[in-house]
Amino acid sequence: MNNVSSLMDGFVSALTFTNLGFGLLGTFLGTLVGVLPGIGPALAIALLLPITYTVAPSSALIMFAAIYYGAMYGGSTTSILLNTPGESGSVMTALEGNQMAKRGRAGAALATAAIGSFIAGSIATAILAFAAPEIANLAIKVGAADYVALMLVAFTTVGSLLGSSQIRGFISLAVGLVLGLVGADLQSGLTRLAFGNVSASEGIETVIVIVSIFALGEALYIASRFKDTGWTIISMKGKALMSREDWRRSWKPWLRGTAIGFPLGIIPAGGSEVPTFLSYSVEKKLSKYPGEFGKGAIEGVAGPEAANNANAAGALVPLLALGLPTSATAAVILVAFQTYQIEAGPMLFATNPDLIWTLIASLFIGNTLLLVMNLPLVRVWVQLLKIPRPYLFAGISCFALLGAYALNGSIFDLQVAIAIGIVGFLFRRFGMPITPLILGLILGPNLELQFRRALQISAGDYGTLIATPLSKILYISLILVLVAPTAIKLVKKSRVKTVK
Amino acid sequence: MGSLLLLGVIVIWDTSRTELPNLKIAVSPNLFPYLIGYFLVILCVILAIQIIRGGTAVPEGLEAGDKIENSDYKTFAYVLISFISYLVLITRGGFVVASTVVFVGIAFSFGNRKFGRTLLIGLIFAAVTYFSFTRYLHVDLPAGILKGIL
Numbered sequence: 001m002n003n004v005s006s007l008m009d010g011f012v013s014a015l016t017f018t019n020l021g022f023g024l025l026g027t028f029l030g031t032l033v034g035v036l037p038g039i040g041p042a043l044a045i046a047l048l049l050p051i052t053y054t055v056a057p058s059s060a061l062i063m064f065a066a067i068y069y070g071a072m073y074g075g076s077t078t079s080i081l082l083n084t085p086g087e088s089g090s091v092m093t094a095l096e097g098n099q100m101a102k103r104g105r106a107g108a109a110l111a112t113a114a115i116g117s118f119i120a121g122s123i124a125t126a127i128l129a130f131a132a133p134e135i136a137n138l139a140i141k142v143g144a145a146d147y148v149a150l151m152l153v154a155f156t157t158v159g160s161l162l163g164s165s166q167i168r169g170f171i172s173l174a175v176g177l178v179l180g181l182v183g184a185d186l187q188s189g190l191t192r193l194a195f196g197n198v199s200a201s202e203g204i205e206t207v208i209v210i211v212s213i214f215a216l217g218e219a220l221y222i223a224s225r226f227k228d229t230g231w232t233i234i235s236m237k238g239k240a241l242m243s244r245e246d247w248r249r250s251w252k253p254w255l256r257g258t259a260i261g262f263p264l265g266i267i268p269a270g271g272s273e274v275p276t277f278l279s280y281s282v283e284k285k286l287s288k289y290p291g292e293f294g295k296g297a298i299e300g301v302a303g304p305e306a307a308n309n310a311n312a313a314g315a316l317v318p319l320l321a322l323g324l325p326t327s328a329t330a331a332v333i334l335v336a337f338q339t340y341q342i343e344a345g346p347m348l349f350a351t352n353p354d355l356i357w358t359l360i361a362s363l364f365i366g367n368t369l370l371l372v373m374n375l376p377l378v379r380v381w382v383q384l385l386k387i388p389r390p391y392l393f394a395g396i397s398c399f400a401l402l403g404a405y406a407l408n409g410s411i412f413d414l415q416v417a418i419a420i421g422i423v424g425f426l427f428r429r430f431g432m433p434i435t436p437l438i439l440g441l442i443l444g445p446n447l448e449l450q451f452r453r454a455l456q457i458s459a460g461d462y463g464t465l466i467a468t469p470l471s472k473i474l475y476i477s478l479i480l481v482l483v484a485p486t487a488i489k490l491v492k493k494s495r496v497k498t499v500k
Numbered sequence: 501m502g503s504l505l506l507l508g509v510i511v512i513w514d515t516s517r518t519e520l521p522n523l524k525i526a527v528s529p530n531l532f533p534y535l536i537g538y539f540l541v542i543l544c545v546i547l548a549i550q551i552i553r554g555g556t557a558v559p560e561g562l563e564a565g566d567k568i569e570n571s572d573y574k575t576f577a578y579v580l581i582s583f584i585s586y587l588v589l590i591t592r593g594g595f596v597v598a599s600t601v602v603f604v605g606i607a608f609s610f611g612n613r614k615f616g617r618t619l620l621i622g623l624i625f626a627a628v629t630y631f632s633f634t635r636y637l638h639v640d641l642p643a644g645i646l647k648g649i650l
Contacts, residue, residue, distance in 0.1 A: 170539075171543045171544070178536055220579055222610075223576045390608075390609075394618075394622065395603070398602050398626070414587050418587065425576075
């Protein structure tokens with residue numbers, strides 16, 4: 001019951017005027033970036049990372065958590081009303097949600113998305129509050145060699161599950177690892193890949209890479225495919241309310257979505273595409289009205305939206321308990337921890353209990369604020385879409401450049417930012433996923449550190465890497481992840497052949 | 501064809517990059533650069549084989565099989581030039597000047613032709629950002645040539 005009282009303490013400190021203000025600002029900004037296509041939560045938090053230099057850790061983290069949750073809500077609004085998912089987790093929502101809107105049921109679709117997100121978010125955060133400390137307790141016993149295995153598994157799953165091809169995922173990861181190498185080596189002090197440049201020998205700032213790869217890369221990419229197209233907004237009639245029938249059909253998908261989304265958030269399955277897709281197909285199979293799917297079935301909105309939010313909360317478990325991000329947004333939040341010199345991971349609950357419980361409590365608060373704010377304010381959000389796109393991208397780019405420059409006030413950082421922006425463009429143009437790069441950049445140095453630590457303990461014996469039971473299990477699952485997609489393809493091919 | 505050629509360039513670019521770590525003397529801190537370097541080389545070879553066998557890249561936001569339109573390099577260049585102008589202007593002209601120029605430049609690239617209005621919005625945007633960062637967040641930004649006014 002220790003957790004409960006800690007959580008209560010968390011609520012007390014989260015409910016101060018300042019923290020509540022930051023929470024509110026976060027929910028607002030989060031919904032905003034969720035609504036606006038082209039900016040996701042990872043970019044929004046990355047752009048706001050400069051505030052971590054001056055704002056207290058708890059306030060900043062509360063705001064980031066609120067942005068994280070808020071973006072999930074905002075994304076559903078554009079999916080339903082515009083058929084333009086603001087972030088990847090809302091792609092499934094757009095399928096049924098937009099159909100519902102076209103049939104004049106936009107209100108019900110928005111309501112089931114918001115209420116479903118709220119319920120899923122609350123349940124998932126509650127599980128998080130109890131599971132994360134337990135996992136952290138276990139994780140304290142996890143040694144350096146196990147960490148190496150864990151990180152390799154995270155790399156492999158994120159690299160192979162995201163994007164269209166495994167190989168492109170891994171290339172993205174490798175580029176991230178290379179960027180992580182630049183600068184002085186942590187242990188020996190040897191400078192790597194700096195080519196005699198003094199600024200480069202200090203390493204490439206993670207923040208700059210994230211900001212520029214998302215913001216500048218996106219601006220360049222949109223520019224390269226530039227067409228002066230607006231978007232058609234389906235106007236919403238009536239209020240965002242659900243009928244009794246809608247409730248009856250929504251509550252089971254909400255719960256099923258939560259059950260699918262949360263566990264998939266914990267394991268590094270790479271973002272919200274997989275759980276939302278799974279939830280959608282489950283609802284389609286279980287539905288009593290399969291004929292309605294594709295024409296606006298409410299289950300097809302309720303399930304994926306719940307899965308999306310539960311997944312977001314699930315991703316916080318490995319982040320807080322192991323210091324292991326499983327999505328781009330979680331990776332950016334980890335960077336925020338690092339700027340505060342707080343090491344996310346098993347020790348976090350012991351070293352910074354106040355901070356962590358405040359953060360968890362603020363997740364509950366943020367979730368509630370989002371529900372209260374979102375339904376009545378839907379119209380306001382839709383108005384925001386009328387900001388002309390030239391101004392939108394101009395503003396984003398200015399902020400990104402500001403973020404890159406303000407960090408150290410150095411021109412070198414700006415040069416790096418523009419170069420990375422071009423890399424971001426090339427990645428988008430050639431279908432390479434970006435998340436593996438971010439993960440490689442952030443976890444690469446960490447992996448190297450743990451790897452060397454393990455070998456130091458074992459006095460150079462490489463056998464130590466597979467000595468513990470946990471590492472053995474992890475390496476086996478790693479091989480499975482690598483081989484499974486190819487194996488499935490082969491089986492499918494041979495089946496097609498036999499059918500023919 | 502164009503995209504295929506460009507992808508080839510990327511592969512070469514990647515590979516040239518990977519050979520750099522290999523120049524180092526083999527001591528412990530070089531193990532990781534080596535591993536990552538070889539990892540990249542192997543991946544590039546596999547990617548090259550895939551491309552030769554017909555697995556061309558699919559740009560983000562498109563489905564496999566969609567027609568890949570030619571990139572609009574004019575707009576692309578405008579945006580890139582705007583970024584670079586920031587680099588040049590930030591120390592010489594100061595934050596507000598640089599931001600306004602970038603704002604107008606990018607708005608122009610994305611099809612905005614109302615210069616007066618854009619300039620005004622950009623200026624207000626830059627000034628508000630400047631004041632909120634320097635006064636409230638205590639982040640130092642160069643005042644530049646507008647030092648007397650700000």
